[in-house]
Amino acid sequence: MAPDPEPGESPAKPYNLSSWEWALENLDLSEYRLKSMQDMARLFLKADSPIEFLDAFLPYPSTAPKRKPRKRNPFESLVNADKELETDVVAQFRNVVALKKLCPKMVFTTSERRPDPKNMDGTGQKVDAAFFRPQDAPTDGRPHWSSQVVPAEFKSRKKGDIYDPFDDKGIDFESQAEKRKEVRAQIVTYSELVFEHQHRVFVIMLLVMGRRYRLLRWDRAGTIVTPSVDYYENPDDLCEFLWRISHLDDEALGIDPTAIRLEGDDFDELDTIAQRVVNEVDETPRPLEGETFPESFHYKYVRKMFEESIRDRDRPRYKLQIPSGDGVDHFLVGKAAVVTPGMAGRGTQCWVAWHCEGSRFVWLKDSWRVSFEEIEKEGDILARLNHVKIPGVPTLVCHGDIGNQTTLTADWWKHKNPRAPVAESPTATSAPPTVPDTVAEVGMPLKKFLFGRQLASIVLDCIGAHFDAASHKKLRVRVLHRDVSDQNIIIYPKITRSSEGVRSLVWGGLLTDWEISKPVIERNIQPKARQPQRSGRWQFMSVYLLMNTLRRVKIEDELESFFHILVYYAVRYLKSTLLTDDDAAHFLEKCYDCFTVHNNRIICGAQKWAIVMQKTAGGLFFDHPMYNSTLPITFASKGLDVIVHRFLLCISARYKILAWNEWLEKHPNHPAHPQHRDRFQTPPPSKRRRVEGDSSASDAPRRNREDDDGPTPGMRMPDIPTPEDRILADRLTNHPYMIAQIRNTTSKVSFWKEDRLHDRVPPDYKCHYPLYETLPEPQTLPEPQTTSVADSE
Incomplete structure (x- = not known):
């Protein structure tokens, strides 16, 4: 069982569809549908009956005429629908709706063969049919996602319920059978397209499977689904549905009136x-x-x-x-x-x-x-x-x-x-x-x-905004952003004036999307979680949060996110010692897109973890699989190397201390534990002092690590943090040190060159590592593993 979240924190679910969407290789439609469906897991709720659904979500308009009872079953021509091809059922259903005037103020058109043009829908998806207002009804056999009012999807039932995305009788309503999951993923993306192309509050959908049907109501919180009902044996409720959507106005059918x-x-x-x-x-x-x-x-x-x-x-x-x-x-x-x-x-x-x-x-x-x-x-x-x-x-x-x-x-x-x-x-x-x-x-x-110095200045502006929001004395409530990613950093021109009074137009940075920010916790105040999950983009989350999804976001994590953004964009767009575009793209994939699966849990990828832990090299490096060695990464502009080096000194010191503290917690009876051996304890620094260069490795003697609790498999005693490590790590707990380092470095013109390149990730880039079809939920982690996704089994 996973531990509870840290007090005051919502658990992260970082590897969601948005993270996949921004990976280097574009998802194909089947992969996209699968991940979109996974994001909807446990968000499908079952109604007791179609009439309960209709009364709750499509109440009968007071001004509409009542539906007259029919003496004959309008669906009598579909008596054998369970034995017919899907296309035949679609055609017959269309004819019944039109000839029997079941939905008199709507037009039911089919679109199972032709997608919308690429400029309208680049995915080329084709819902089988939809209900339109007469003035908007298409005649070209395309879906017209921007105009349809109620989409309708059809599935064959010649092989029983294998294409029914839900299981009324099973333990799991969201059936895990492959064909059922494929259909569920398909209708998820259909509803998503309607929301994308229209301004919607909700979407009503009709799903027909041979002689059976379901009604669905989609909104951003989930989907309500009716039981599967035989419309030949029980036609009244489906007729009532068709009559009501015909007489309800656009707002009652989910279209945004504003x-x-x-x-x-x-x-x-x-x-x-x-x-x-x-x-x-x-x-x-x-x-x-x-x-x-x-x-x-x-x-x-x-x-x-x-x-x-x-x-x-x-x-x-x-x-x-x-x-x-x-x-x-x-x-x-x-x-x-x-x-x-x-x-x-x-x-x-x-x-x-x-x-x-x-x-x-x-x-x-x-x-x-x-x-x-x-x-x-x-x-x-x-x-x-x-x-x-x-x-x-x-x-x-x-x-x-x-x-x-x-x-x-x-x-x-x-x-x-x-x-x-x-x-x-x-x-x-x-x-x-x-x-x-x-x-x-x-x-x-x-x-x-446009160039590396400008990139560093843009990131500096956003770190400054982050600092002020978290510490400004005039703010009644100070906030931590909690979603630092490249999509939330934008470039905006601004006018500056130099000390000599010279005015210039320069490109600065804005830190946007503050919607999931959270008040900075004051001392002696017990925080509490505000929602079931928090979001965040996998690629730029700190290693600590990727390894511990239930932990609270801290300033150290946010500053590390700024570091990863700087490195990502420098490698992707600037001159470096990664000489080929494939090496640059391969490094970005391995460091920022890959993950490790350990004990059926998703955790941080090996490359990113190794960089922040600084276990292999003294700086930024690529653990290149072809050469079976690490390749140091430096940039054409010395300024970037300096900034990266300063960042990594502080970040790696933090992880050295975290690893040591975690080890102490897990091995309270080990002979090396400070409570048993005072000489193993690392005293806190008596005063702050300047630290230049890499922190020195601990020269504490290594001992046999046998303790009363028994050794933890695969876990060795980490290096003991030095006083210099604690000074460096402390610099990451607030912004001024890194702000000063970046500002001083960007002010030195001689440190920078014309270093901009093209995008080093080709538009048709194919990833080196396979995409997992099923991803387990990320949880609080065991000891970090260094296996990349390509090596996981």
């Missing part, structure tokens, strides 16, 4: 905005030398990003309504610039938007907020940081919960399990409202940096 789909002149207005160059400024870094900017301006790249979002005229455009103070602001958007993969979770989407009231471009982020107690809205956190003028964080424009938009899956589970503890809820969220946040700065992705 997102107004644009037509005609309103649609064309976005093209006009995208062509405006008035008050536009070039973002190229340069000395300004008397150049002045308009009072209200935007950078050229921002307009280009907006223009790109509306390039495809087949894609819908929207006017979004967002609370602002006592009123409502309006924003025009096209295609989302960022879409978080997966169906489960916050479902974050971001746009470059035109703010109608402010007549300017802004960055609009929409996500589902987890509404557990004491979890703040991101807008409230940003407002506090802005109030004390902390640099390096986005400037809030407006934010607020949208009306009564909440998920209902968690409430449904509570209703069905009134006496069960909340911790046993299978849902990951608890009725979170959708929360749009709008900020003034539209940034560039980190990969756009």
Whole structure:
């Protein structure tokens, strides 16, 4: 059994779909579906009957006419559906719906053979059919994900229930049979596509298997599923479903009423905005030398990003309504610039938007907020940081919960399990409202940096923002970001003035996405966990958190994340001693994408662990499999080598102390334990002193490690930390030391060269290590192992 989380901390589930999505090699559709389904594990809840489902989620509209009872079974032509091919059942079902007028105000169209064009859906997925409003009904046999109201998927039942994704009679409702899992993964990605292409609160889906059917309701907290029912033997409930969706309005069927789909002149207005160059400024870094900017301006790249979002005229455009103070602001958007993969979770989407009231471009982020107690809205956190003028964080424009938009899956589970503890809820969220946040700065992705010195300066800006947010004296509540990753570091141009008064336009860094930040724990205050899980991107989480997923995030972990981001982008885009692109990509894969499986648990990969532990070489290195040796990694710019070296001194000292403390805890009766042998104890430093170079190895005598408890298999006594180690590790517990090191190094022009390269990871890169089909849940770990995923069995 895994130990309980550390007090005040939610367990991490770092290797989720988002982590896979950002790996070097793109997932193919089958791999993506499998991982998306795994993220939905235990989020499928069973309703007692179709009528219970209808009354709870599709209540009969008071203004609609009642469905008239039918004397004959409308599905009599489908009596042999269990024996027929899937395509035949689809065709017959379509004919029955149309001829019998079972859904009179909808059009049921099929799309099982042709996907949407690549510019609309690059995955090429084809749901079998869908219900459309008459004015939107397609005639080209494609899914039209942006317009369908209720998707419908069909499966053959010629071989029984092997294609039913759920098992009403089995112990596990989410059947683990291979074919059933494949279908479940398929419908997960179908619902995800509807959410991606439309502004949705929930999606209703019809699943037909031969003569049987299920109804499903999807939202970001999970999915509610009806039992499998024979519609030939019991046609009334399915007829009732079809009648109700025909007479319910768009909002009752899950479409967001605050997102107004644009037509005609309103649609064309976005093209006009995208062509405006008035008050536009070039973002190229340069000395300004008397150049002045308009009072209200935007950078050229921002307009280009907006223009790109509306390039495809087949894609819908929207006017979004967002609370602002006592009123409502309006924003025009096209295609989302960022879409978080997966169906489960916050479902974050971001746009470059035109703010109608402010007549300017802004960055609009929409996500589902987890509404557990004491979890703040991101807008409230940003407002506090802005109030004390902390640099390096986005400037809030407006934010607020949208009306009564909440998920209902968690409430449904509570209703069905009134006496069960909340911790046993299978849902990951608890009725979170959708929360749009709008900020003034539209940034560039980190990969756009121009040279190594600039990369270091951008990271420095974000470490400074992290430091101020965690320690600023004027803040009523100081916060720890807890999700430091490359996607949350953006580039934004800023005007600086040198000590000589020279103005320049430079590229700085902003630390974004503060939604899972948490108040810094004060002394003598007992913290408590706020939600069942915390998120984080696997590639840049600290080794300690990857090895101990139940532990609290600390400043040391966040600073280590900044280090990993710096190394990742330096190796990927800058000149180094990794001479071939394949070696650079191979190192990044092995260090940041790979994991180790130990005792059926996912833990940190061997390369990343070895670097921070500094067990093999005195610096950054690649444990190259071809040469069976370690290759030192240095960069063309000496400044990067200096920064990496300073970081690693502190990080490795931390892990040396952690390893020693863990060993002491596990071996209280060992002869080398300080309580038995005072000479083995490492005294704390009496005062801080300057440490140059690598920390010296301990010269304490090594002894036979036999203790009363018996030896731990595979675990040797670690090196005893020196006083220098403790000084170095202590420097990682706060920001000033690393801020000073990076600032001093970036100020030395002679340390830096023209070092930018192309992206060293080819677009068609194939990973060296296999993808695991089934991944166990990460938990608190045993002793670290040095086996990479390629060597695991």
